[in-house]
Amino acid sequence: MSEKAARQSLVRLSRTLFERGYSVGSAGNISVAIEDGLLITPTNACLGFLEEERICKLDHQGRHLSGDLPSKEIFLHRAFYATRPSTGAVVHLHSTYATVLSCLPDIDPENCIAPLTPYVVMRVGKVRLLPYVRPGDPAMGEMIRELEGRHAAVLLANHGSVVAGKDLESAVYAAEELEETAKLLFLLQDRQPRLLTPEQVDELVRRNPLNARSRTDEPRG
Template identity: 60%
Template sequence: MSDARQREEICRYGRSLFERGLTPGSSGNISLRLEDGGWLVTPTNASLGFLDPARISRLDSEGRLLSGDKPTKEIPLHTALYDTRGSARAIVHLHSTHAVALTMLPEIDPRAVLPPMTPYYLMRAGETALVPYYRPGDPAVADAIRGLAGKYSSVLLANHGPVVAGDSLEAAVFATEELEETAKLYLLLRNLNPRFLTPAQVADLVDTFGLELPSHHHHDDD
């Protein structure tokens, strides 16, 4: 895909996310890793709904700005996820309402923020880890992400929002949307004793679709 098309793709998905209320104001950021190891990334203080393709930040493989506006201050966050998720080609970070709300609940397990509620949550987002609160742009968040050792493609930052990696920008966007919708379902059903997927149903998804879930080790049943 050409540089121009990649820039247009970032703008198109950014506008879609913004227009549906998934990240308000100038919140959220998107990055796309390039073949040469560099990135395209949305600028700091830029609304995802009004991105200019020509002003998207172009970084080299060392994170140095080559062209475009000053990049998002969340570069350490993106860097850590790319460094530990070798398959990641794009990252989406939003401030989506229900995912942020989920991070504030006392019962949340930081190693599996959501239970297995739907097949598409597991198929697109996998399982989701919760990282403790750090101020936006704090380089220490990179250490917290690296501490997950690349096991998770979707992470929630406490009191902040989701960060999701994908093998394409489309995959990262779809996984982020699935995470937000599943967080919404959880909040709707909280304390109502809902039925989640059974361990056997989860195992069937893992076997059928080759899912890699941190809590589920593939094995052959007798």
């Protein structure tokens, strides 16, 4: 994808996330890899009103090349690119139900999105809960680096979700799938829902062409 096309897609997909309530105010940030670096939404920018020319551009070493200053949470984006070579985009949202889930004290930190549907297994995979740190703290990036690329998605405690994908659309779809599953889990919390069995999860993982390390790109039909 050319830089111009990447800027256009970033504006378009960010706007639709904002318009559907996946982000409010200036919450959330999105990045996409391009040939000579990285595009990322600017600090304090609203996802619903991005301007192509103001999107921040960084080189591969993280140096600011053009546009407004990058999101203060650039560290978590660069950590995914560094540890998951297949990453083409990263989406960080403060969407309602994923954030609700990140605030609960009794979720499994090793796998905080239960395998409720096949699509959360294929698109998102196992989601780790990372401890709370102040937004913009470089420790965010260090915690993701310590995962060594084993997860395509994490929940930041009391904060929101971060999802990596092979390209911008895949990352957005995975972030949406995570949010929808968090909503279903919240609605079903007192009903003891039937989850996919370990055998069913293993079958989905085996059939996914991107393997268990990156389950974010299965088409939904």
